[in-house]
Structures are given as structure tokens and as C-alpha cells.
Amino acid sequence: MNINLTFMGAARNVTGSRYLLETNNTTLLVDCGLYQERDFLHRNWEPFRCSPKELSAVLLTHAHLDHSGLLPKLVNEGFRGRVYCTPATADITKIILIDAAHLQEEDAAYKKKRHAREGRPGHFPEIPLYTVADAEASLRLFTPVEYNQTVAIGEGIEATFYDAGHVLGSSMIKLRISQGGEKRSIVFSGDIGRWDRPILHDPSVFHYTDYIVMESTYGDREHEGTGEIGEDLAEIVKSAFAAGGNIIVPSFALQRAQEILYYLNNLLRENRIPHFMVYLDSPMAIKITEVFKQYYELFDKDMRDLISHHQSPFDFPGLKMVETVEESKALNAIKGTVMIIAGSGMCTGGRIKHHLANNISRPECTVLFVGYQAAGTLGRLILDGAKNVRIHGQPYSVRARITQVQGFSAHADRDDLLRWLSNLSVNPRHIFITHGEISSAEQFSQYLNEKTGFESSVPTYGTIAHLD
Numbered sequence: 001m002n003i004n005l006t007f008m009g010a011a012r013n014v015t016g017s018r019y020l021l022e023t024n025n026t027t028l029l030v031d032c033g034l035y036q037e038r039d040f041l042h043r044n045w046e047p048f049r050c051s052p053k054e055l056s057a058v059l060l061t062h063a064h065l066d067h068s069g070l071l072p073k074l075v076n077e078g079f080r081g082r083v084y085c086t087p088a089t090a091d092i093t094k095i096i097l098i099d100a101a102h103l104q105e106e107d108a109a110y111k112k113k114r115h116a117r118e119g120r121p122g123h124f125p126e127i128p129l130y131t132v133a134d135a136e137a138s139l140r141l142f143t144p145v146e147y148n149q150t151v152a153i154g155e156g157i158e159a160t161f162y163d164a165g166h167v168l169g170s171s172m173i174k175l176r177i178s179q180g181g182e183k184r185s186i187v188f189s190g191d192i193g194r195w196d197r198p199i200l201h202d203p204s205v206f207h208y209t210d211y212i213v214m215e216s217t218y219g220d221r222e223h224e225g226t227g228e229i230g231e232d233l234a235e236i237v238k239s240a241f242a243a244g245g246n247i248i249v250p251s252f253a254l255q256r257a258q259e260i261l262y263y264l265n266n267l268l269r270e271n272r273i274p275h276f277m278v279y280l281d282s283p284m285a286i287k288i289t290e291v292f293k294q295y296y297e298l299f300d301k302d303m304r305d306l307i308s309h310h311q312s313p314f315d316f317p318g319l320k321m322v323e324t325v326e327e328s329k330a331l332n333a334i335k336g337t338v339m340i341i342a343g344s345g346m347c348t349g350g351r352i353k354h355h356l357a358n359n360i361s362r363p364e365c366t367v368l369f370v371g372y373q374a375a376g377t378l379g380r381l382i383l384d385g386a387k388n389v390r391i392h393g394q395p396y397s398v399r400a401r402i403t404q405v406q407g408f409s410a411h412a413d414r415d416d417l418l419r420w421l422s423n424l425s426v427n428p429r430h431i432f433i434t435h436g437e438i439s440s441a442e443q444f445s446q447y448l449n450e451k452t453g454f455e456s457s458v459p460t461y462g463t464i465a466h467l468d
Helices: 038-044 071-076 087-118 132-139 226-243 256-269 283-293 301-308 325-333 352-359 378-383 414-421 438-452
Strands: 003-009 018-023 026-030 057-059 082-085 142-144 150-154 157-163 171-179 182-188 211-215 247-250 278-281 319-321 339-342 366-369 388-391 394-397 401-404 430-434 464-467
Touching: 003 182, 003 430, 018 171, 026 150, 057 150, 071 087, 071 132, 082 087, 082 157, 087 132, 087 142, 087 283, 211 414, 226 247, 226 256, 226 366, 226 401, 247 352, 256 278, 256 283, 256 339, 278 283, 278 325, 325 352, 339 352, 352 378, 352 388, 352 394, 366 378, 378 388, 378 401, 414 438, 430 438, 430 464
Parallel strands: 026 057, 057 082, 082 142, 182 211, 211 430, 247 339, 247 366, 278 319, 278 339, 366 401
Antiparallel strands: 003 018, 003 464, 018 026, 150 157, 157 171, 171 182, 388 394
């Protein structure tokens, strides 16, 4: 067998997922993700380690930018093949890429003016990484593939997409390669979801494969507070009512916003919290929520039961979708107890910054974090106890109550990852540990060896593995 696998991203880091496979005179990418860590942003500007014009296809595991966000750049540089993914992933990625392109254009224009004013050059070119036109061109290449449907990618190369249980439409991809009478299989895990989570099915499992490329985002730890989300959320809402202030929730648009609505809907139906207004103030989250409504068949039984009994978490009494800027600004006049869910999830931009500016200095208000806050972000500063912060260049004292609900992560933890692998009835030839910080990936590789004896390694950026 002659199969070469090159790790072009998410190798000893989390973002930038990109794996180049060369075999049977065919070249393809699994994922084409954007780097988001500050130390690796320069890689987004570097030429691809393969000619985009010679690529036959891109196989996309899911819509998150760290898996899909460089597709427009790939197309701009000559890629004209097909982008295979599930129908839900196609619909969500189209929303996310157009939004990302708008941000790229706005950011480039802002930095050009700022650097001219300051009389200094920037670290990166003062042009967009890609434009809205590039994003729109990439969307025309999408070829939806249903779960469990096998599609021919090239001569002797077949791909099947399986439900990853991570976010709506997310998939694990199994490639089967035939060559000279021999056969090999490779599973790309994408981001592995968690068992017994709301809305989505549990992750798919495999009983046999030769090779695995798998994530390790939380490979060095176990999640905390998973079974207490509803209880914690109820206590926070009741405390906010007692104080008489608003609840401001920074949230990611895909999956996190929808899960918050799910838990709120349950609490309201059971009368465990006072009935109040909930504002989803995120155009992207609203668009993605509309996509959710179109994929009833992807929901787990509990979610389908809610919808069949007209109790959808995306349409409960008191829920208001805020789309226009004028509607968003009008929320500033509210003095009482409402919940405002807005992006971005780490408070790095978007409408959440305006709501923080209006509420963070009010002692009666609550800021509720429901997701990971990366070092250096405004969200992390607030969560770590900063007494004063700057928002839109203005100083604000932090007087609001700062809270966090653990357990919302859509990523499998260490025990979930081991559970996923434990379904294998035959030891794989090798497991490549990716999509995790160095310590997480290496600790999980060692843990895996101790618990199972599976052979694994943590490839570095640019590593080429020869799979025979």
C-alpha cells in the first residue's frame, strides 16, 4: 500500500484542522480549518502545502471555523473540486463562512486605517484573508452526503460520514482505500461529542479500522458539573430575579446557544424558574437555529418528543429573536430581569460587548459564562476576577455578579474518548492524536497506551506518515 498522510494543522495545537491524504493518484483534504490561536495566526497566510488546483476534494467533518474556515482561501488559490459534507453541515457552514468573510473585510479595513494613523506596519497584510466573494465561490462547490451513505472520492477511494454527536451535522469520516488487491481504512474522528447530551444523538462508534486520526481537546481531564446544568442555571436565574437585574450570557452561535434554550425551556415548563423574557441577540445564532428546525431527523428521542408535543426549545413563550441593530439597542432600556444571549462567546466582538457595557457596572446584574474563555480574551479577564475592564476603548468597573455554569462543552473528555475507542474489537495499526494542546495530546497518548496498549503518537506540524 502507498498512502501518505500529512498533518497540515491541529498538530500539537487545537485549531487549523487540516489533513492531506495522497493515494491512488488522488489528493484530498480532510477539513480545511482556520488557525485561531495567536501564536499560529501566521499559518493562515502561508501557502498551502499542496497545490489547491491539484486537489480532488475536501471532506469536511463539521462547520466550526477551525475545521472549515480556510475553504474560501483554498478556492481563491485555485481549488475547483468538490466539498463533501453532511447536508446540515453544508447549510451551517454557508452561514459561518459568509459571516467570517465579512469580519475579514471589516478587520482589514480597520487595521489599515489604524496602522496609517499610528505610522507602523501590521504583522499581517492589510487585506482580507479572503473576501465575501471568495466565500460565496466556495459555497458553490458543496456536495451534501447523508449519514451512512458511501460516496466514491476517487479510484479505489470511498468515504462514509457517521454522526459525531458534537454539533448539528457533525461527522466522523471513514475512508476505505483499495490498492493492488489490498484494503486499508482510516477513521477521522473530527470533534467527538458526548453521550447523553441534549438535542443530538450519541457519537457513532467503530468496531474495526486500520488507522485513526482522533481529537484530544480534553484528553487530559474529565468534565465537571455535567449533570447539574439545569440545577445551576435555575439557581442563577432565581438569584437574578431576587437582585432585580438582567442576565447577560456570552454564547457561541452554533450548538451552545441552542442548548441554553433547551435547558431554559425545560426549566420554564417545569415551573422551576420565574417566567421571563429571553432575548437571543445574535443574527448568526438565529440563522443557525432556523437550520436546526429543518433537521428533525437528527435529533435524539427526547428532543423529538418535545417537538411532537409542541414544546420546542426554539419557540417557547417569552423567547424573542433579536435581528436588527435597532432592536438590539432597544434592550439597553430594559431595567428588570431578562436574559440576553449574544455573541461572541468569548466577548471578543459582536453585540455582547454592547450589553456588557450597559450592564457590567450594575451590581444587580449577572454575567453568566457558559463556555471556555481563552487566555487574553475579555471574557477570560472578567471570569478571572478583573475589577476593571475596557470595552470599546472605554473603562468600566466590574460590579455585576460573575457566574459560570460548567458542563456545557460539546467535546468528549478523556473518559469519553476512551469509551469511544473501547468499541474496537481489533487493535488498530496506529492512532494519531491531534486537535489538542501539546500537554493534552501527549497525556492522552500515554493514558491510552497504559489503558489499552494501542500504539499511538502525537504528530508535529508537517509530519508525513506513510501508511503501508
